[in-house]
Amino acid sequence: MARIGVFVCHCGENIGRTVDAAAVAAAASKFSGVVHAVDYKYMCSDPGQNLIRQAIKEKRLTGVVVAACSPRMHEPTFRRATAESGVNPFLCEMANVREHCSWVHENREEATAKAIDLVRVIVEKVKRNQPLVPIKVPVTRRALVIGGGIAGIQAALDIANGGHEVILVEKDPSIGGHMAQLSETFPTLDCSQCILTPRMVEVAQHPKIKLYVYSEVEEVKGFIGNFEVKIRRKATSVNNALCTGCGACQAACVVKKVPSEFNRGLGSRTAIYSPFLQAVPNKPVIDQENCLRYKAAQKKGIPPVESTVCGKCLQACPIAPQKAVDFSLWQDTFVTEKVGAIVVATGFDLPPLSTYGEYGAGKYADVIDGMQFERLASASGPTQGAMKRPSDGKEPKEVVFIQCVGSRDNARGCAYCSKICCMYTAKHTMLYKHKVHDGKASVFYMDVRAAGKDYDEFWRRAVEEDGAQYLRGRVSKVYKRGDKLIVKGVDTLSGELVEIKADMVVLATAIVAQRGAERLAQRLSIAYDMNKFLSEAHPKLRPVETNTAGIFLAGACQAPKDIPDTVAQASGAASKVQGLFSSQELARDPTVAHVNEAACVACWYCADCCPYGAIEKKEIRDKKGNLIKMVASVNEGVCQGCGLCAATCRSKSVELDGFKDEQVYAEIVAL
Amino acid sequence: MEHKEQKDQVSAQRVWQPKVIAFVCNWCTYAGADLAGTSRIKYDANIRVIRLPCTGRIDPLFVIKAFEQGADGVLVSGCHPGDCHYNTGNYHARRRWTLFRELLEFVGIDLRRVQFAWVSAAEGAKWAEVVNEMVQHVRELGPFEGYHVMLARSGRDAWLEKAAAGGGNGSGKGVAGGTPAVQKAE
Numbered sequence: 127m128a129r130i131g132v133f134v135c136h137c138g139e140n141i142g143r144t145v146d147a148a149a150v151a152a153a154a155s156k157f158s159g160v161v162h163a164v165d166y167k168y169m170c171s172d173p174g175q176n177l178i179r180q181a182i183k184e185k186r187l188t189g190v191v192v193a194a195c196s197p198r199m200h201e202p203t204f205r206r207a208t209a210e211s212g213v214n215p216f217l218c219e220m221a222n223v224r225e226h227c228s229w230v231h232e233n234r235e236e237a238t239a240k241a242i243d244l245v246r247v248i249v250e251k252v253k254r255n256q257p258l259v260p261i262k263v264p265v266t267r268r269a270l271v272i273g274g275g276i277a278g279i280q281a282a283l284d285i286a287n288g289g290h291e292v293i294l295v296e297k298d299p300s301i302g303g304h305m306a307q308l309s310e311t312f313p314t315l316d317c318s319q320c321i322l323t324p325r326m327v328e329v330a331q332h333p334k335i336k337l338y339v340y341s342e343v344e345e346v347k348g349f350i351g352n353f354e355v356k357i358r359r360k361a362t363s364v365n366n367a368l369c370t371g372c373g374a375c376q377a378a379c380v381v382k383k384v385p386s387e388f389n390r391g392l393g394s395r396t397a398i399y400s401p402f403l404q405a406v407p408n409k410p411v412i413d414q415e416n417c418l419r420y421k422a423a424q425k426k427g428i429p430p431v432e433s434t435v436c437g438k439c440l441q442a443c444p445i446a447p448q449k450a451v452d453f454s455l456w457q458d459t460f461v462t463e464k465v466g467a468i469v470v471a472t473g474f475d476l477p478p479l480s481t482y483g484e485y486g487a488g489k490y491a492d493v494i495d496g497m498q499f500e501r502l503a504s505a506s507g508p509t510q511g512a513m514k515r516p517s518d519g520k521e522p523k524e525v526v527f528i529q530c531v532g533s534r535d536n537a538r539g540c541a542y543c544s545k546i547c548c549m550y551t552a553k554h555t556m557l558y559k560h561k562v563h564d565g566k567a568s569v570f571y572m573d574v575r576a577a578g579k580d581y582d583e584f585w586r587r588a589v590e591e592d593g594a595q596y597l598r599g600r601v602s603k604v605y606k607r608g609d610k611l612i613v614k615g616v617d618t619l620s621g622e623l624v625e626i627k628a629d630m631v632v633l634a635t636a637i638v639a640q641r642g643a644e645r646l647a648q649r650l651s652i653a654y655d656m657n658k659f660l661s662e663a664h665p666k667l668r669p670v671e672t673n674t675a676g677i678f679l680a681g682a683c684q685a686p687k688d689i690p691d692t693v694a695q696a697s698g699a700a701s702k703v704q705g706l707f708s709s710q711e712l713a714r715d716p717t718v719a720h721v722n723e724a725a726c727v728a729c730w731y732c733a734d735c736c737p738y739g740a741i742e743k744k745e746i747r748d749k750k751g752n753l754i755k756m757v758a759s760v761n762e763g764v765c766q767g768c769g770l771c772a773a774t775c776r777s778k779s780v781e782l783d784g785f786k787d788e789q790v791y792a793e794i795v796a797l
Numbered sequence: 798m799e800h801k802e803q804k805d806q807v808s809a810q811r812v813w814q815p816k817v818i819a820f821v822c823n824w825c826t827y828a829g830a831d832l833a834g835t836s837r838i839k840y841d842a843n844i845r846v847i848r849l850p851c852t853g854r855i856d857p858l859f860v861i862k863a864f865e866q867g868a869d870g871v872l873v874s875g876c877h878p879g880d881c882h883y884n885t886g887n888y889h890a891r892r893r894w895t896l897f898r899e900l901l902e903f904v905g906i907d908l909r910r911v912q913f914a915w916v917s918a919a920e921g922a923k924w925a926e927v928v929n930e931m932v933q934h935v936r937e938l939g940p941f942e943g944y945h946v947m948l949a950r951s952g953r954d955a956w957l958e959k960a961a962a963g964g965g966n967g968s969g970k971g972v973a974g975g976t977p978a979v980q981k982a983e
Contacts, residue, residue, distance in 0.1 A: 196831045197848075225834025226846055230925070236842040243845055648879050653824070655919040673824060673918075674882070717850065735853075737884040768883035769854030773893070785849055787856070794862045797818055797845050 128159040128253040131187040132245060133178055135169035135194035137224055142167075144228040144237045150193060153242045157249050161185050169194050175207040182211035189252040190218040193245045196225040199664070214257030216716070216784065221248040243797060250796040254789045260713035261762050265351035266466035267707040270295065272343055272646070275303020276689060277471035277681025277696040279325050284700030285469075286334035290707050293463050294329065295357055296339045298387075300405035301326050303473055307388060307497060309504035309511070311689060312553040313584035319404060319506060326406040340411055344460065346649050349766060350676030351466045351712045359459045363412035363430075364398075369450035371408035376400065378442030384416045386508075389501045390476075392494075392516060393508030398439045398451070402506060412439070412451075419453065430456050467676050467703045470650065470660060471696060472640045474682040481538075482531055485633055486604040491517040492611055493604060493631045495531075496550055503557045513561040515630045518609070522629035525558055526613045527551045527569040528601050532636030534572065540636040542657060545686040547634035548575045552585035554632060555594035568595045568626055570615050578688070597624060604631055637686040652677055659685050670698040678702050717767035717784040719760045725779040726757040732771035732780055733758060740764035741771065815935040817870040818863045819846045819928075820855050822887070825876035825917045832921030840925035841932040844872070851875065853886030857897040860911065864944045870910045870935035874927065877915040887915075909934045910941060 132154040136142035147165040155163035162185045166174050169192060181187055190213065192204045197220040205215035223241040231237040267290050271282045274296030282292045294301070306326075308318035329335055338357055345356040364375075379396035386393045388401040395401070397417040400410040414420040422435035431453040443449045479495055480488030487493045492515045494502070501507040502514070515522045529551050533544040548571070555567040574596070576582040588594045601615035610627040617624050639658035640646075647654045652672040653661040660683050663671040670678050680696035681687060687695070706712070721732075723746065733741035744759035758780070760771075769782040781787065821827050827848050833840065849855060852875030860871050873894065881887040894913050902908050912934075914927045935941075 196827075196834070198828060198831060222831075222846075225831040227842075229834040229837050230840055231842040232839055233842065240842050240845070247845070247847065651882050651884060653828070653880070653918045656917075661918060673828070735885075735889055737886065766883060768851040768886045769849065770851065770883070770886050770889055773854050773856045774889070782850070782854065785854060790847065790849070790856075790859060791862055793847050794818065794859060795866055797816070797847075797863075797866065797868070 128189055129161045129185060129187050130157075130159050130189040130191060130249055130252055131178070131181045131185060132157075132160055132163040132191045132193065132249065133169055133174075133181075134163070134165040134223075134245070135174065135192065136165060136167045137194060137228075138168065141194070141224050141228040144231060144234055145223055145241045146234065146238045147193075149238055150223070150241045150245060154191075154193075154245050154249065157246055159253050160249060162187065170200050170203055175203070178204065178207050179211045182208065182213055187213065188217065189213075189255060191221060191245060191248045191252050192218065193221040193223045193241065193248075196220070196222045199225075214259075216258040217252060217255050219248050219252050219255065221245045247793045247796045250792040251789050254786070254792055256783070258716040258783055261716050261718065262711045263349075263351055263714050263763050265707060265710060265712045266353075266464050267291070268293070268463075268465045269467045269469060269703050269707075270343075270353070270355055270463065270465040271469045271471060273303070273471035273473055273681070273683070274298075274301030274329075274337075274339065275471060275473045275681065276305040276322060276325075277473065277683075277692045278303070278469070279322075279329055280693050280696035281469045281471055281680050281700045281703075282329055282335055283325065283332065284697050285703050286332050288700070288704045288707075290334065290704065292335045293355075293357075293465060294335055294337050295341050295343055296337070297342050298401060299340050299362070299399075299409075299411045300401050300407070301329060301337070301339060302402075302404075302406065304497070305689060306402065306404070307390070307500055307504070309500045309507070310553065310557060312549045313578075313580040315553070315556070317505075319504075323404045323406075326404070330406045337407070338461070339407060343646065343649065346468070346651075349764075350674075350714070351706070352763075353465050353468060353676065355463050355465060355468070357461050357463065359461060360411075361414070361456050361458050362409070363414075363417075363451065363453055363455050364410055365448075365450050365452045365455065366407065366409045368445050368448060369409045370445065371400070371410075372444060373400075373410075374442040374444055375439035375451055376410055378438040380436060380438055381416050381418060384413065389508050390495070390498045392498055392501050404506070414456075420456075429453075467678065467706050468650065469678045469680055469696075469699045469703060470646070470652070470672075470683055471680040471699075472643060472646060472683040474637045474686060475640045476635055477532060477638055479633075479635075482633060482635065484603060485528060485531065485601065485631065486606070486611065487633060490604070490606055490611060490631075491515075492522070492629065493633065495633050495635045496547065496554065499554050499632045503554070503561070511561075513558065513565075520629070521562055522565065523562065524566045524626065524628045525568070525630045525632060526601075526611075526626050526628040527554060527567065527632045527634065528613075529569065529571045529634045531633040533634075535636075538636065540638065540657065542686070543575060544634075544637040545575070546637070546688045548573075548585065549578075549581055549688065551632075551634050552576070552588040552594070555588045556592050559592040559594070566595070567593075568597060568628075570597050570599055570601050570613075572598070572600070578690070599624070637682065640683060643683060650674065650677055659683065670695055670702055676706065715767065717782065718762050718765040719767070719769065719771050719780050719782045721758045721760055722779040722781070723757045723759075725777050727777050727779070728756045728758065729776060730758065731774050731776060735770045735774050737768065737770065738764050738766055740766070813940055815843045815869045815932055815940075816867060817844050817872060817928075817932055817935055818868045819844055819872040819874060820849060820852070820859060821846055821873075821916075822852045822854075822875040822882070823848055823850050824882035825880065825915075826874040826924065828918035829916040829920045829924045832918065833924045834921075836921045838921055838925040840928045843932045843935075844928045851881065851883050851886035852890035853881075853883065855890060855893075857893060857900075860897070860901075864906070864941065867941075869938070869941040870912070870931055872912050872914065872927070872931050874914045874916045874924075877917050880917060904947070905943060907938060907943075909938060
């Protein structure tokens with residue numbers, strides 16, 4: 127006979143307010159098989175867990191049902207408590223009476239009735255649960271980091287310094303990400319490149335880090351400890367083993383007017399290019415869309431190596447006898463790597479300027495976004511750091527900064543705060559004033575959000591020491607009159623309409639998810655939110671893990687973040703990876719499928735539908751070795767426990783542990 | 798007189814509450830329902846959720862069993878196409894579901910009682926909407942008695958009773974047209 131204990135949690139008032147926990151416990155005590163039922167204020171606390179431990183011993187419980195929060199929250203906690211008292215942890219299950227009941231219903235009577243139902247369902251399931259033993263799988267102690275911005279760099283260095291191999295994949299020709307584009311950083315105003323480039327070099331020289339730039343993750347197979355990743359290495363048309371990064375090819379290239387991505391369109395680059403002087407690795411790539419030879423070859427339908435068009439870069443390459451520029455390297459190649467853990471650090475993106483037409487963005491050259499301002503202010507930028515406006519190169523004497531452009535604006539699809547704009551706008555006003563002493567900087571803001579160490583002091587400095595004028599209000603329109611940009615807005619504190627004749631307008635545009643984040647998330651089987659930012663496993667308690675074991679998050683791919691937070695999260699993800707790599711073997715969830723060999727008719731429907739190829743064909747032979755029949759067999763190391771096979775099997779020969787037909791039917795009947 | 802009729806109707810409605818059973822996947826919809834909870838989005842209390850790893854685990858017989866056990870509506874919900882935690886489980890579920898719905902319609906079940914919805918882990922509000930809409934439909938349709946009428950017509954219950962009375966194992970393995978009954982737990 128089953129001896130089930132039911133433990134109903136009040137969760138302070140979270141459950142108790144709408145669900146009568148005592149009534150639930152009283153009702154549960156009458157269910158068949160339940161020998162013990164109690165309620166308690168905080169079941170997850172130590173005294174609460176002790177109630178479970180004691181009851182298991184005193185009442186000789188064979189199963190535990192905890193009616194509390196979501197199993198996604200505390201199932202491991204209660205399973206551990208159960209295991210400590212000598213009962214198999216898989217005989218403990220949770221009824222979700224908080225997220226699915228007390229928090230979403232208001233009527234106490236209805237909510238209590240529902241909670242009783244939910245407990246009954248789980249009691250019936252637990253009565254049919256069987257002890258399961260975690261499956262041991264080996265761990266490949268090698269990590270993949272996707273994205274070579276500051277998050278990926280930090281994670282890669284931390285893991286590599288911990289003694290494990292790292293594969294770092296970056297989609298651009300150089301690592302560095304957005305941080306490499308910044309001029310100076312808040313709240314210290316130290317030069318971004320000065321703190322970043324040494325790290326980039328460290329990555330390139332680290333014996334444990336294998337760097338794949340100009341590459342993208344194409345396919346991910348496997349599971350925690352045992353991933354197999356296919357990486358697309360985009361064709362660079364340059365033999366990196368020979369190239370010295372002298373730059374002769376770039377100087378010779380005749381295509382000179384390609385807008386530079388690194389300078390966010392403010393400067394131009396050549397078709398064979400390295401994004402910036404401090405690039406790591408400092409080896410150029412040929413942009414096939416803009417190279418004359420590639421374009422001509424594509425028109426003729428021949429490989430570029432057979433074309434004779436242009437070829438100036440090839441002629442200019444001083445490497446002999448074999449040139450480093452090599453048009454035979456025109457096709458993407460693929461490599462497959464085995465890794466045990468993955469850190470996703472793909473960062474953020476910025477919307478195209480033309481999104482914000484009401485501010486004249488995309489229409490007037492002198493309406494720029496924050497990143498373009500960074501490039502204007504940067505010593506490595508198109509103006510070598512001189513403050514010159516894009517349209518005519520004049521020094522702007524009056525600059526208007528507009529905050530919350532797109533952010534905190536549901537109509538624009540970004541209901542969220544982009545978090546870093548208040549701070550970088552304050553920084554921009556300072557950088558501007560430091561370069562143009564007699565200039566005037568005005569900021570239109572909604573609120574100034576400067577929470578963080580030394581942050582509030584920083585923006586106050588912009589106002590009090592550098593004289594930035596902060597106007598609380600929105601801008602309705604920006605238009606051109608003569609060579610001035612007229613900014614019409616309102617100062618809600620004085621209640622007056624404001625009109626400023628500006629020379630340049632800087633928009634603090636929303637931070638949006640990286641393009642293709644959704645596709646990558648699907649390849650990795652991880653979740654993303656409605657803004658396409660990747661989802662952490664728990665917003666408070668598991669901020670660097672995803673819901674897929676072995677895959678971790680770092681940086682702005684999860685949500686808009688500043689550099690300190692990004693680096694902290696990257697180190698957090700790296701330490702999670704190192705924790706995972708601290709053992710040779712890994713205990714995996716034993717929720718896997720099993721085949722009843724006597725009933726299997728070898729139709730292979732299960733094998734056809736299995737997303738992991740976990741179904742193998744097994745021969746059944748008699749004593750003499752004659753083949754009697756073939757049956758399906760599940761490879762436990764590969765099976766992920768989705769249960770597709772169980773639902774597909776025509777002869778009902780496949781069962782999924784933990785979700786057997788018998789258990790599910792019992793749940794249905796209990797309702 | 799008219800007033801009394803109305804009153805009767807109202808009290809009848811109070812007595813009957815729709816029972817809607819939802820089969821959801823662990824990774825998207827269950828998490829979405831959790832999000833509705835953490836966001837304190839209120840919805841109808843007439844929903845009971847059964848958690849499965851994936852919508853691909855849902856055997857169409859689960860739905861039949863739910864109706865047999867007195868459900869007035871069944872909701873199936875999982876990850877959006879392309880987002881399945883198990884890569885392709887929801888595609889299999891969708892195919893199975895398309896065929897199965899046709900079959901249900903063929904045997905005379907109002908399809909408003911069986912709904913399929915994609916609800917991701919980020920869509921707490923959508924979950925609340927889907928539940929409210931579903932419960933609303935079922936409320937309008939009233940109690941679902943079609944299955945039991947069908948059973949009575951097929952004579953299965955009578956057969957079962959006879960089998961039970963005759964000492965046979967009537968509640969054992971599935972009978973043609975029905976679903977496997979639950980075996981008593983140890």
